Amino acid sequence: MNPGLLAEIKQRFPAVVCLEEKEDLIPYSFDGTATYQTMPGAVVFPTTTEEVSALVKFAAERNLPIVTRGSGTGLSGGSLPIADCLVLCLVKMDKIIEVDRKNLTMWAEAGAITAKISQAAEEAGLFYPPDPGSMKISTIGGNVAENSGGLRGLKYGVTRNYVMGLEVVMASGEILFTGNKCVKDVAGYTIRDLFIGSEGTLGIITKVLLRLIPKPDARQTLLAVFDKMEDAARTVSAIIEARIIPCTLEFLDSVTINCVEDYAKIGLPREAAAILLMEADGHAAQVADEGAIMADLAKKNGASSVQIAETAEQSTALATARRAAFSSLARVAPTTILEDATVPRSELAVMVKFIQETAVRHNLKIGTFGHMGDGNLHPTFLVNERNHEEMERVEKAMKEIFDFAVSLGGTITGEHGVGMAKKEFLKGALGELNISIMRKMKSVFDPQGILNPGKMFDL
């Protein structure tokens, strides 16, 4: 960043921590996304909404691009810096302000850690269901900006379903509040919803008002092994048709099963085509019934074995394979690219088969696991980013996978967002009209184009 501008920031905001040295900035030149790196101009750590507002006003005056960041765990490059931009890091705004047991809501600052939100809800006997894989360190502001998912999407939905209100600093520096604690509210457009999943391009979320629900008191875990992916998919359909909505329906494909077995050695059948982890939660009697029905349906649809956990320890043991899936894959190759193509769950078996064929066609190693109940797949590319020829094949394979997902009525990203990683695929997935409406919206919220410019789509 030019020294004059930097000096001015430090002079105007003496109370705000500002990083400018190379050794301080390199660690902010990436997020959780593989292969992307761009150096920011400076990183600032505001501690109040007012400071955020003043910083944004300053940036607007100087036409300085702003990239908002939490813990930098995103998987689509949403918080990746723009060259020489000002990074607004909100991790020091991390307070949980209020848990309201009468209205079942929680107020938190944007930098509050998701796991702490979940823990605070639990301490009040309540439940905040969204559980993205990075929840131990991801921030709630980042979750809202990316509309993060998690393992419980099928039954409980995603972050969007738990946002009741937002405090947002607009590109002008004005502070907007949208939403309230009312379950019903039809006064005007629901501006709040536009910020959910906006990836920092429309405003800077500084506080969130979350919806909480009562905590389910029982849980039942099952693990089923299948020789054919189609049988696992048929089991899932049968469960849904039996009017059971499990809180978890996770699967591993054969590549992933073998990687888990190589690393964790827990005795998984290497010849299996799929493993399905199922979990019901709710009232104890209902959970026991649902567990028995799910086990029965798995057997009827060709499962070679079904295990039902009797104790909490057994539940944990059954979940080991799923928990170890990502770690096991990540150890196979130097670069791990985690994707999230998503299809309607009725198309899941077709999609998995296509991914496996694509891997063979392009001579790539791809392990697929994910959320079978909601059709959200995680094809994981195990490659080396320094092998340029291999990376070209990755790009081709990825495009084919996204195109096929869209042709099945699916989407290019279920829960990671567009950011930089999916930008070139967005138009193909949504069509010109959608993109042009988004561009117009962007120009209303951020006429100067200083908020996370170049992300999601080009103006």
Added chain:
Amino acid sequence: MSSTESLRTLDYSILQQCMHCGMCLPTCPTYDATKNERNSPRGRISLMRSIADGRMDATKAFGEEMYFCLGCLACETACPAGVDYAHLFEVARAEVEKSQTLDNPTRSVVRGVLLRGLFTHPRLLRLVGRMLWLYQASGAQWLFRVLKLNRLLPKRFQNLEGQTPTACGKFSCDLIRPVETPKDRRYRVGVLTGCVQDIVLSDVNRDTVDVLLANGCEVHTPSVQVCCGSLHAHNGDMQTAAGMARRLIDAFDLPNLDAIITNAAGCGSHLKTYGRLLADDPAYAARAAEWSRKLKDVHEWLAETGIRKPRSIAAPFRVTYHEACHLCHGQKITKQPRELLKSIPGLELVELPESTWCCGSAGIYNITQPEMAAKLQKRKVDNILSTGVNVVATANPGCHLQLVNGVRMAGHNLEVMHPITLLARAYKAET
């Protein structure tokens, strides 16, 4: 790492293995304190990678960062991709030393005296230990403290005198015969007496031998043993570390021993890497690999061979367990010490909140980074006091001394003990 490796010659895939997912951040004590990415494992790895890529030099700021890291390895436990941070950390600190970017006269003298003088000469170290014992036993320390002579020291060292460990009157060689044989010999093992351990906690070494004897091990304990070199390896001096490794290997009759036993977590974590450290040395590579295979932490060894449960009857007492970083993160030994403690009659194990969070000792970190070390010490002691126990068990001399000082400063008389000492006492109570 081999003793000549640098960030640019390092196998690049070790750096690439970090996919910067951020799962290490909540477990890193320095990131937790500052919320600055530079002070986190993935931040530090990104700096190392920049140097490996030739995009940055080993600057002063880089050097300071590498020494701000505790090396507690909590990040390794949290890492989903299995990044070998311990290896990266050693190479990075060696890079800092090679670049001389942190050099100044005081630092060079201190490093020279401590790392290459004192800790490479076991007899000299014992002499210093004897002087320390004299200083303390003669009343000179009492006089020093009464007269507040610490005011004459440079400011950042003024508080250190108060933390001087109490030296033992006897060293390990005065307490342990070179070979001790039990009646029912099932194994033959070597015991490492350590350097700091030998001077300030030599009774723990005696207890270790007693416990091994009670579990069918013939114990071989060479009377003069050099420091294992972990202090050197963790402080960027790989050449000296390699030299110490060779000398220590030479001190034992390796082919005729079933295992080499250590009771100090920090040493054990490093001792297990001798195979890698001497891989390029044709004269030692094979023996170093055998050494790494046979090297066992005492809890690990007892769990593998089966602990004989003490037959004594004891009044109930409550103990909590602080996990030394280089035992739980460095060596992934977590269950074994707990099992050992639970085998002791009357002992009720109370789980310690944040048991795997670093206590701030971290080798010589409490000397080089007193401020951060004091914060971590207080956090640890507060957690220990919250359990309401009378004894805290821990298996590393650095942690041991850090806790003794922390508990004393908090005005409590809670005891700090090695788990092995508790077991040895239970065996003694049998007769």
